[in-house]
Structure formats: structure tokens, C-alpha cells
């Protein structure tokens with residue numbers, strides 16, 4: 208979903224200076240198309256006409272091209288002519304072209320003749336995305352047709368029962384059997400359903416099989432994730448999950464992980480300084496690994512998936528792990544959700560874990576209601592089947608009530624629009640005690656304690672700016688701290704200032720998304736201590752470059768991380784960032800309790816706004832032979 212903008216006036220930079228009269232200009236002035244969308248469409252349209260040698264380009268074809276560019280900007284892989292009308296707000300009096308006339312104009316255009324656009328049914332693709340979509344579907348289908356990897360089935364069965372012995376481990380046993388006996392496994396499940404534990408078990412079983420193989424050579428394993436933070440967490444989480452296993456299996460996992468700690472997918476594929484979409488590993492120079500595991504696969508874009516599939520050896524095992532209901536990649540594509548929908552859950556590579564081993568029932572119930580998009584529930588809004596609002600009404604707290612760690616879900620219901628006073632009153636008891644405790648530990652010079660306290664609570668916002676955004680909450684918490692303690696300088700650095708790393712810095716050993724805190728050293732100077740994989744990392748403040756204050760952070764940045772207690776501050780219902788996926792991702796960051804702060808209207812708006820990313824991938828995967 209692309210965001211609309213409200214032009215400030217005729218000189219707004221998003222208004223195209225030279226848009227010719229007609230459809231494009233109308234939609235640009237209405238804030239549907241940006242100047243860039245219009246300029247790309249008119250420039251490329253002009254070039255296509257020149258190459259094609261016929262007359263001027265048809266307005267309707269240019270409109271499709273501009274909307275394709277807009278769709279990609281909003282995360283879709285293509286434009287869906289059938290749904291664009293329903294999902295796009297247009298000015299009064301605007302009418303969408305007739306579907307058949309639009310298709311005919313596109314088909315007869317120079318844009319199609321020169322291969323810029325491709326139409327199949329109601330989907331219109333830009334060339335690059337069509338090629339990537341076809342490649343992903345073809346590579347996956349080819350992998351499905353490969354002979355199953357050779358395994359000793361007797362040894363596998365013994366191993367599966369040893370690693371996952373309990374009756375409650377059945378889903379993980381099935382996942383491990385699938386992953387060992389297939390080239391491709393798409394392992395999905397909500398938070399805490401034991402995906403990481405299943406990965407750890409799979410590694411133990413692959414290692415055991417290799418011990419019996421020729422030469423006993425250990426398998427070459429790559430663990431990767433789309434972001435540095437998720438990769439660092441994966442290394443730790445796999446080792447941590449293996450603690451459930453016998454000593455022998457723990458050692459198997461430890462040997463594999465120590466030899467190859469998780470890395471970002473970009474680094475695994477071999478990032479090149481000259482290109483962000485081409486890598487050192489590709490079809491002609493495959494990755495050497497026997498097993499490639501990609502975690503947080505909901506964040507995979509179509510382009511990165513295409514590059515991954517062409518780099519993995521055809522006979523290697525590939526395991527994509529993630530929760531398809533979470534926010535998708537910032538770039539175009541919702542590949543994991545497409546794989547789940549396209550392959551279905553029977554007989555294909557998709558294996559789903561359903562039982563949550565982490566939450567108390569209520570966070571799980573709220574997450575499930577959000578996933579199903581159930582606002583009010585089928586009944587009277589109470590009891591087991593209640594929808595999201597029914598559940599929240601049952602746990603409503605008065606603004607100003609303190610955090611209650613015994614309650615897994617809470618809801619502070621604010622009238623719309625929330626005033627500054629109401630926000631202050633609601634947030635203060637939920638956020639300030641922890642900020643104070645972090646400051647006290649930091650003043651005492653206890654970096655480890657300050658980091659541990661910081662990890663207990665996160666305040667999450669949808670937006671960076673605006674009254675319910677991250678920047679305003681950072682200012683709010685700093686003002687509270689400064690009121691009671693003049694040592695806190697709002698906007699400056701002070702003991703207890705929470706930090707969020709905003710750029711990878713391999714030189715300092717910091718990854719984008721790492722968290723830290725400023726502490727007072729024994730000599731009175733300030734130092735920054737970061738929670739990185741392994742031991743905390745302490746640095747002089749002067750060496751730390753790209754960091755932000757983190758009394759609050761965006762839900763997008765929190766994806767892939769967790770905290771004991773989460774407070775979610777909802778923006779007003781009009782916010783177009785507010786979607787079901789966003790709220791689901793926020794709620795599922797909580798390990799013990801979550802409190803939503805906002806209006807019922809905002810909750811309703813989030814549940815009702817389901818991100819639909821247009822893509823042809825699921826249809827391609829459903830078809831035995833792709834649609835071409």
C-alpha cells in the first residue's frame with residue numbers, strides 16, 4: 208500500500224513540474240502518483256515510442272506504467288488492474304478506465320511491444336519483476352523435482368525421537384523429518400512455536416547423518432537472516448534452543464554454529480560495492496554450503512529471494528524460516544506469504560508449527576485474532592471467540608494505572624484525538640519506572656544491569672514523527688527524567704540514555720539494530736555499552752557514530768527482536784501505516800506482557816487494513832507449469 212500525500216501547494220516537490228495534461232497529471236495533483244512516478248512513466252514511455260517507431264503513447268498505457276512504479280514503491284511486485292480501484296483513493300469525479308479498454312490499450316502500446324510492461328490477466332508487471340518472479344517460481348519447482356537428499360532413514364528416525372522425545376514435540380519431529388528428506392523446506396509458524404528449536408534439531412540431525420557418511424565430513428552449514436540484528440540473534444537463539452537436547456546433540460549444534468555464525472544474507476551472497484542487486488555468488492559461482500538456513504524470511508524481498516535461489520547449490524538443503532503474518536520486506540515482494548499461499552500446506556515444501564510454547568494464552572489469543580482479522584468476534588464480544596476489540600475491552604485499564612506484569616494483555620483506551628495530557632498520563636506509569644531504573648544502574652556504572660533492564664521493556668510506535676511517533680516519545684521521557692534529575696539533558700547524552708545503532712559498523716563490531724546504553728565509568732566519563740552477540744561491548748562515547756535515542760522505537764525496527772514487556776502506542780485511526788500486520792508484529796514482540804495504548808477506532812482501523820501486496824508468484828506456484 209503506497210501512502211497518499213497531501214500536496215502543500217503547486218510548488219510541492221512531489222508535484223511533477225512537466226506532467227502533460229491528462230490522467231497522470233490529475234492523479235499527481237491528487238497525491239496518488241508522485242512526481243517520480245509520473246516522470247519515470249513519461250520518460251520511459253517516450254523512449255518506448257521512439258524504439259517502437261509508432262505514434263504517441265496511449266495515456267492509459269502510461270497510466271498503467273506510472274501505477275506499476277507506484278505499486279513497487281508500496282511493496283507490490285506488480286499492478287493489479289482488478290484491485291487498484293478498490294485500494295486507491297482518487298479525487299472526486301475521477302473514474303477508473305474500463306477494465307477491458309485498459310487491457311487493450313496496454314496490449315497495443317509501445318510499452319508492451321518493447322518489453323517494458325507485461326500483462327497477464329489483470330496483473331501488469333515491469334520487466335525486471337516479471338523475470339525475477341518467473342525465476343523464483345522456476346528455481347523452486349526445479350528444486351522440488353530434484354531427487355530427495357540421501358539419508359539413512361533408520362538413523363533419522365532414531366535421531367528424531369532422541370532430539371524431540373516428548374509427546375508435545377510432534378510438530379517439530381514432523382518438521383525435522385521433512386527438512387532432512389527434502390531439498391526445500393518453508394518452516395512457518397507464529398511467535399514461540401518452536402521454529403528455532405526445530406532448526407537446532409535439524410542441525411543436530413544433519414550432523415549425525417554426516418558422521419555416518421563417507422569420511423564423516425561435517426556438513427557445511429550457512430545460517431543467515433535479512434538483517435544484521437536478526438542474524439546475530441539467530442546464532443544465539445540456535446545455541447540457546449539446543450540446551451534442551453542431550454549433551455551429544457548440543458555439541459553437534461555448537462560445532463556447526465561456532466564454525467559458521469549467522470550472517471546477513473547480503474554478506475552470505477557476497478555483497479559487491481558496484482551493485483546492490485548483484486552478488487559474488489550466483490548460478491556460475493554457487494555457495495559451497497550443504498545446508499542454507501534463512502531466518503526471518505518474512506522480510507525477504509522478491510529480488511533477494513531470486514538472488515538466493517540462483518546462488519544455493521541445487522542439491523543443497525534450503526530452509527526458509529519465518530512467520531508469514533508479520534510485516535513483509537520494505538522492498539517489493541511478500542515472498543514468504545506467497546510461498547505459503549502458493550504451495551498450500553499439503554504435500555509441498557511448507558511445514559507449519561502451530562503450538563505456541565512461549566506465551567500465556569492471552570497474547571497468543573490476541574495474536575491469533577489479529578492474524579484472522581477478526582475485529583469484533585462472532586458473538587457478543589466476550590469469551591473465547593471474541594475478536595480483537597472484545598479481547599481488549601475485557602482487559603481495559605484506566606489511564607494512569609501502573610504496568611501490571613501479572614496481566615499478559617492490557618489496553619489503555621484513549622479518546623480520539625489523544626491530547627498531550629492524556630498521552631502523558633497513560634504512558635508515564637508504563638514507561639518512566641524502567642527509564643529511571645536504567646538510569647540508576649547506568650549512574651552506578653553497572654552496564655550489564657542497565658542492559659538487562661533495558662531489555663525488559665520496549666515502547667513501540669508506528670511512526671517516527673508526529674504526536675504518537677518515536678521522536679515525540681523520546682522527548683517526553685527525557686522531559687520526565689530531567690524534571691526529577693537535572694543531570695539528564697534532553698537531546699544530549701546522559702547516563703541511562705538508551706541507544707539504538709542505526710547503521711552496520713563492522714569496524715566497531717556493531718550491527719544496525721543493536722541496542723545499548725550510556726553508562727558512567729568509575730573515572731566519571733561516559734561510555735556506551737552495547738548488547739551484541741556474546742559479551743557486552745563497551746566503547747568511548749566519542750567513537751560511537753550512528754546511534755539514536757531509544758526510549759521508543761518503531762515497530763519496523765523492532766521486527767526480529769523481543770522484550771519481556773511491550774507497550775504499543777497507536778497512532779490515530781487515519782494513519783495509513785496502521786495495518787493488521789503492523790499491530791500483529793508489535794504485539795508478538797512481547798514475551799510476557801503487552802499493553803496497547805490508543806483508541807478503539809485505531810485498533811479497528813488496524814485490524815481492518817490488511818496489507819495486500821500484488822504479486823503473481825502465488826498463482827505461478829499453484830500452476831503445475833507456470834503461466835509463462
Ligand SMILES: Nc1ncnc2c1ncn2[C@@H]1O[C@H](COP(=O)(O)OP(=O)(O)OP(=O)(O)O)[C@@H](O)[C@H]1O
Pocket residue numbers: 375376379396397398399400401402403404405444448451564565
Ligand atoms: N517442543 C517444545 N516443548 C516445550 N517448549 C518448547 C518446545 N520447542 C520450543 N520450546 C520453547 O519455547 C520457546 C520458543 O521456542 P523457539 O525460540 O524455538 O520458537 P520460535 O518459533 O523460533 O520463536 P520466535 O518467535 O522467537 O522466532 C523457547 O523457550 C523454547 O525453549
